[in-house]
Amino acid sequence: MEETKEKEFGNLIRGKKVAKEVQDGLKAELEELQTKSPKVTPKPGFGYIIVGERPDSSLYVKMKIKACEEIGIQVKGDNFPVDATEEEVITKVQELNDDPEIHGILVQLPLPDHIDEDKVLSIISKEKDVDGLHPANVADLVMRGKSPRFVACTPFGCLHLIKTVCPDLSGLRAAVIGRSNIVGLPMFSLLQDANATVTLCHSRTKDIESILKECDIVVAAIGKPQFVKGEWLKPGCIVIDVGIHSIEDKTKKSGTRLVGDVDTASAKTVAKYITPVPGGVGPMTIAMLMNNIVKSWKIENFDE
């Protein structure tokens, strides 16, 4: 996937480029299916709910809408004020559940403190749960012999990136750092299901260096800027950096720059492949959301 020649260390896995390939593929697939079967629901539909005006949440939603528009997914959105009630939000989720033009529902997190996130998420129909957080999808991801309808977008995107440089994970050692419900835990299940031998590391893990030293794949999702150091890594490994943090940098005009959970400068000298921040995992999260919406539409219309 690299245009430049592959080096022994420090090759970038360009998530932005891979995400564009995924989205271009989805667009082409949609156009083909719509031409062949003009009678099916004309377009996949994406319904989102955002409460309040957090700049990060607003930006993420904007990026998702833009991706939908590029692919040919119609969007119905609801922007609630920050003091919206839980009941209002739940009523809207139920409307989207019942709307035959909507195939995927996203409630942008975090919600304001007075709204119970778990309660709101549990209302989303599992058939439209394109974020992969419904208990039925979680259980199907975890259990052997079952396949979830939807997988959480960020870890699903990370697995896709890993596979672009290493299609067969069987027998490899992997470490996932961080155990959140939306990244670390589903990432563990995906790597395990791909037959890697996975160690789940977290804030209570001792001597993490000695674990990473053995691992062919490292996924860092612990939420600490530049936490993973190059000298902890196994030479030639693959590093996926899920973190994104703004840190002070006086050499920049803005006074800040974006970094991940990995100290990229040192890691690049040891890892064979590494995702940049920004432009690595972030774009893939959106691409996999698009993938899930189109998948939902295909199941609805083509019984796949």
Add this chain to the structure above:
Amino acid sequence: MEETKEKEFGNLIRGKKVAKEVQDGLKAELEELQTKSPKVTPKPGFGYIIVGERPDSSLYVKMKIKACEEIGIQVKGDNFPVDATEEEVITKVQELNDDPEIHGILVQLPLPDHIDEDKVLSIISKEKDVDGLHPANVADLVMRGKSPRFVACTPFGCLHLIKTVCPDLSGLRAAVIGRSNIVGLPMFSLLQDANATVTLCHSRTKDIESILKECDIVVAAIGKPQFVKGEWLKPGCIVIDVGIHSIEDKTKKSGTRLVGDVDTASAKTVAKYITPVPGGVGPMTIAMLMNNIVKSWKIENFDE
């Protein structure tokens, strides 16, 4: 928990004794609650379904019934012939779901090939799913910040045994060998939730010795007789042996003897604590089933 003095290596974790303590505790608790609140459902109720006459399944069910009787749990059982239809079994599950005297339902596995196990298990009400296999219980076990109503009995029993000799697992390294839905995967989640750093090993794992060498806790549930060797282990570790196999032994009158997934003779010289086979994990599975039935009855009657 050992009556004899603790040694540096080879102390037995006597599951049979621990299981008896758990069951005696449940019996005492039941008697106390029934004396205090004579108006509540007089007894917890256990409903089982067994199809066919496999000797191992029949034996397990008998042991579960005996434990219920000792504690004071009433039992309603249905023994179907091996050619019972899926519909008959499902109808019985639904009857048990609706029966207010039943607080826990067990369908003894395996079912004959013509009956879809997943389908039958998915019918069991999650409020009576004392085997902990319902997707809602699986998802709640896996996800951070949630607590399942019921945990699968064998891994739950293993955790209980580990805690008798090591109450605080935070920061320890653990390996689970085997990734079945009823043992390996929930065992991983339980150890992880107890803040151990867990590596899930399986049939595709390479160089398992080097992983076990780092681990303070090893749970073997891979289904291969005497697979784990003492020389693979970290000196002073805790070994939980979930396997049970009958192997040839000409020195025995019966011509066979029972062994686990661990080569106990060599492991005893390296591990500080190890469960025997038989008399280790097996009795704990039954004790945790009893625990789950009583828990269900308490939630129903005391809103716990």
